[in-house]
Every structure is written in structure tokens, then in C-alpha cells.
Amino acid sequence: MGLTAGSEDPACQQAAYLELQRRNAAIQNGVAAWRNGDVGGLALARVELARLEATLAHPFWSEPLKATVDKTRTAAAGLSQALKDKDQARAEAAVRSLADAAYYVATAYYHYWLPSGVLLNTAVQEGVGASVGGHGDSHGGTATPAAQANPGPNWLVVGGFGLAIASVIAAAWVLKRSMAAGDAAETREEPVGV
Amino acid sequence: MKTLDRRGDGAATGLLAAEPAAIRAAPPRAETSVNLLRIPLVRRIFESRLYPAVLQLPTALVFAVVVWELLAGPVRAHDNFGTAMTWVIWWPLIPLFFLLLGRFWCAICPFATLSDAIQKVVGNNRPVPRFLKKYGIWIIDAAFVIITWADHVFGIVESPRGSGYLLLGLILGVVTIGSFFERRTWCRYLCFLGGLSGNYSRAGTLELRATPGKCAKCNVKACYKGNEKAPGCPMFEFPRTMETNAACNLCGYCVKSCPNNSIRISPRIATRELWSIRRPRFEESMLACVIMGVVFVQNITMLAIWQPILRWLEGALGTTAYAVTFTITFAVMMALPILALLVASFLADLSGRAGVVATFTAFGYALIPLDLAGHLAHNLFHFLAEGKSVVFTALALVGVRSSGSPALLDNATIQVLQYLLVLAGTVGSAYTAYRIAGSRTSGGARWPALLPIGALILVLGAVNLYLFYLPMAMRM
Secondary structure (H helix, E strand, O other): OOOOOOOOOHHHHHHHHHHHHHHHHHHHHHHHHHHOOOHHHHHHHHHHHHHHHHHHHOOOOOHHHHHHHHHHHHHHHHHHHHHHOOOHHHHHHHHHHHHHHHHHHHHHHHHHHHHHHHHHHHHHHHOOOOOOOOOOOOOOOOOOHHHHOOOOOOHHHHHHHHHHHHHHHHHHHHHHHHHHHHHHHHHHHHHHHO | OOOOOOOOOHHHHOOOOOOOHHHHOOOOOOOOOOOHHHOHHHHHHHHOOOOOHHHHHHHHHHHHHHHHHHHHOOOOHHHOHHHHHHHHHHHHHHHHHHHHHOOHHHHHOHHHHHHHHHHHHHOOOEOOOHHHHHHHHHHHHHHHHHHHHHHHHHOOOOOHHHHHHHHHHHHHHHHHHHHHEOOOHHHHHHOHHHHHHHHHHHOOOEEEEEOHHHHHOOOOOHHHHEOOOOEOOOOOOOHHHOOOOOOOOOOOHHHHHOOOOOEEEEEOOOOHHHHHOOOOOHHHHHHHHHHHHHHHHHHHOOEOOHHHHHHHHHHHHOOOOHHHHHHHHHHHHHHHHHHHHHHHHHHHOOOOOOOHHHHHHHHHHHHHHHHHHHHHHHHHHHHHHHOOHHHHHHHHHOOOOOOOOOOOOOHHHHHHHHHHHHHHHHHHHHHHHHHHHHHHOOHHHHHHHHHHHHHHHHHHHHHHHHHHHOOEOOOO
16 A cells, blocks of 8 residues: 555544644744754654645545645745744744644645535435545545435425426517517507598 | 517517617717728637637536536535536636626626527517616626625525526526517616626726717618628617717627628727726716625625624624624624725815715716725735636536645745735726826816825725735635
């Protein structure tokens, strides 16, 4: 099995998310220690940051998380440079950016990713899950056969609209016919009136 | 007979009575220097009997597939070709169409094609009701707001079925209006997108006008009434007196029917039409404010900060009912640009005394470039970050599985493009306000009138920039 096998699995993203938050906290501790004079804090921050970057790069992040993860990656790159330059002021600013980015990942995780997973789970249980477009960039990418089922149209609603449209067309046709008949009658009547 | 006056004499059918008042008293208008119809290929296209039908047909076919997919395809937006085509391709690209080609989309819109077809079969061709002419734009304003609200509360965009039912509802409206009323009454007076497109097309880079010198000698008015070559203007426009491209859909009927080759299609500087609106309308300025509010709502609800806001609202209101919390947010977002422009208009009017409402009406048009930029920037994200989903879902239609990121560009690049668009919109709005202030005042009165409006535009631009700085959720 290759190292990236299963990277599209939702469980992989879930694990990566937890790892992301853990490493982020560790990086903050490291930079804080460095600020307080502990040189070991810098080394710790560097190690944790390298692990964070590896974690960010591993799974195929699904759409609800992708945008925020991209921001986290950008923030991590900024911090990496600051740590490499041993620039404490820049590192502290970059840590704040990283914390902000991680916060947005958390928001996306809890409010978009997990709820949509619950929806999919419900759909699978009900046997009305989606068919698969196959682009596998969300937790639906590896949908079960049940999730691929397509319930088809709601014929009651579609039929209702169809009936309404047909009624309108019929009414317009009747009106047009009656108006045409009226016009003909007027034409016939005109000579009488004259 | 190809003319819209299908029953013969226009006077007998009331068509002449429906002529705009201006048809009898056209103001002179300077000729523009460039006429694209002088290019033989362009003229041949516009004069061809195949234009715009040759474009209407494929559009209608794609529309039919989209409707079917939305109603009968996968229930997850993520996998639905209809959702991808509608909300990732069409909706993001439509403002760009308006900017570059005015309301050209309206000439090939499947709803308009359907309306024309229905009219041919059962059309009663009755004159447009007076209340529609008077209040149609308010109906459009209201429909736009209601549809946006309904989208959030009932999840129309996220639900293929919801999108499908929306389209079915619109089809019912189009069929009803097309069956009873003449020309494209729906498109001109009721289409919710028509209000948006009208406003955006004013800022567009293309205009269709007649040549006053040639029209002065014309007494057939074929462009309005139609003749054997083409129907009369489906949008009830009379090119001789046209001052705006808000309704013209570049269908080319007037190019075909004009016996004097009077019609000109000219490129122009974006936003130019907004600089000197002769008869500004309050409802159009209101729509400009409403669109700004809609862009704010669309942005905020797709940002990560929306959930904390929602939680706070739920706590403050003591309810978790999304319909309640969202409706309050929505009302505030709609009201904010209106109130802000009212306050700015009050300040701008301190020196002029033209009246707050008149000032609001005049300067409302200055928001249109920023509206357009905000709308484009917001949807640019969906188009560029999710664009490939159309390919994936289209392939899935024929049973081909494909995988990969749906993004066409990386987020950082998209963000830079969004910033550039908002900056361009802010500059366009500020310059438009500058020109409007100049046309309404004399001497040194321009700056006192401009400053409050200019400050408002800068604030709205900055808010837009900030919103685009924050990470946004996807549609698919």
C-alpha cells in the first residue's frame, strides 16, 4: 500500500485535522518559550512546524476545508521563514496568523465538514444518497452503492407544475380562439353597422 | 408574417397605442465615432436570419439538460451537472457578459426563447398592463430580494431539487406572461435577473443607438413595429430615442428591419452611461443598494465568521430557528447600504438643496460599478475554485468517473483577482459619483456634494475587500 493510499478517506482528513490543531498548539508553546529566553523553544517550534507542514500536505482536503487549509499552509510558510531567519518579531506575528488560520479551519471543520458528513450519513441510511460525480474531493467521493442511489424526480411537484403550465397554455389557446372568433364576428357585423 | 404585429394593422391591435411617448419626439443625440456594424462580418452576423436563433437553440438544449438534471439527477449539489452549470458557470459568468456585451444574454436566454415559442402558438399579444409598466421594477426588486432570501432559508443553491423548482416556477411565470402579453413582457418588466442585468448593462462597454440624422427622415419606425425582415423590438425599445442600454438585448432585429441603416453598435468606456443619466429613477437606485446588500449577504454567509455571528444571534434572540436569525441578518444587510446612501445623500444635499430623495436617486447609480465588481469578485471564487466540477459532473453524466481538484486556479491567485476587481469597481464608482456630482452642481459645489458619497463608496469598497480577505465556503 502506498503512503498516500487512503488520503481521500474522510477518516484521514479527520486525523489530519486533529493533528493540525495539536501541532499548532505545540508551535505556539515553542515560540512562547523562545520569547521567554528558552532557545529550545525555537527548535521545538521548528520541529512541530515541519510536522504540521507534512500533515497539511498529506491528505486530499475536501472542499469545505480546502480554502482554510490553504490559508494555514500560507501562514505556515511565513512562520517557517521567520524561524529560519530567527526573527522573533516576525515569528510572533506569523504565529498569530497561523492561529487565526487554524481557527478558520476549526470553524469550517465543525460547521461545514462535519454537518455535511452527518447529512450524507443520513442519506446513506435512508438509501437516498447521491450518485457520484467521482471527483472525490469531499467525503462523498467514496460513497457506498446506497449513497449512489438516485431517488429520481418528485413527480408530484413536477406534475403539479406541468399541470399548471398546461392549464395556462390551454386558457391562452381558448382565449385566442374566442378573440379570433370575436374579431371575425366584428368583421361580419361591420357592414351591417355601416 | 414575421412582425410582432401578427394580426395585421398595428393600430387595430393597439400596438401603436403602446408606442412610447418619446417615439413622437426624439431628442437629438450626437453620433458616436466607432460603429462596429461597419465591420462587414459583424454586420453580416446581425443581419443574418440565423442570428440570434443559431445561439438560442444550443442554449435551450443545454437548459433542458440542466433542468432535467436538477429535477431528476443526483440529489447532492456536489455531483449534479445542473447545479454546476447553473451556479458555478452561468451565475458567475453572467455579470461578465453584462459588462462586456450588455444584455446580450437576454437575446439567447432559454426563458425568452420559450416565451417566443409560446407566443407563436397560443400568444394573445395583449398590451402590457399599465401597472406593470409603472411598478414592474419594484416587482423585480422584490423578486430579487425574495429569491435571495429563499435561497438561504430553503437552500436553493445547495439543493439541485430546490434549484429545479425555482426554474420550474420561472418557466410557469414565463409561459403565463408569454401566453397573454405581447413581445417579451416578462423579460422587460418581470424577470428578476432583468433588473440586475439592466443595471449592470448601464455600466457595460457596448451600446446600441440609432443615428439621429437618419431617423429624422424616417416615418416607418420599423425598428419598433417590425416589418417583413424582422419583428419589432421585443424589449419595447425605440432605438431613435434610446438613452440607455438597460433594456437592449442586442438581438439585432432593429439592425435587420431598419431601412435606413441607422443602427449603430459602439464600444464605450465602462460606466460611461452612468455619468449622465437624464431621468434617474428611484427604484433603480434602490436596486443598486439592494444588490450591494445581497453581495454582502452572499459573502458573509459563505465566510467562516458567519457561524460565530449566527451563534451570537441565536444567543441574543433566544432561538435557533435559522429562518429567524437569517431573516434578521438579511434585513440588516439590505437596509445598511440604503440607510448609508440616504445619510450620504442628506450630507451631499446640504449645499445643493435638491432634496435627499433626488440626491439618493441620482447617486444610487454610482454604486453600480461596485455592485458589479462585488458580484463578479464573489462569483469569481466559485468559478475559479470550482470550475472543473462542470467537467467532472458532465463526464459523470455519460458514466465516466474522474477525479482531481475542481479548482482552475489556486486560492491566493483568486484572492488577488478579487482584490483587483473590487479596486476597479471602487474606482469606477468613485469616478461615476464624481461625474454625477459635476452634472448636478456648478462651480465649487461639486466637492461638498461628492465628499459624503465618495466616502461611502470608499467604505463599501473597504468592506468588500475585507470580506474577500476572509476564507470562503464552496458551492459544490
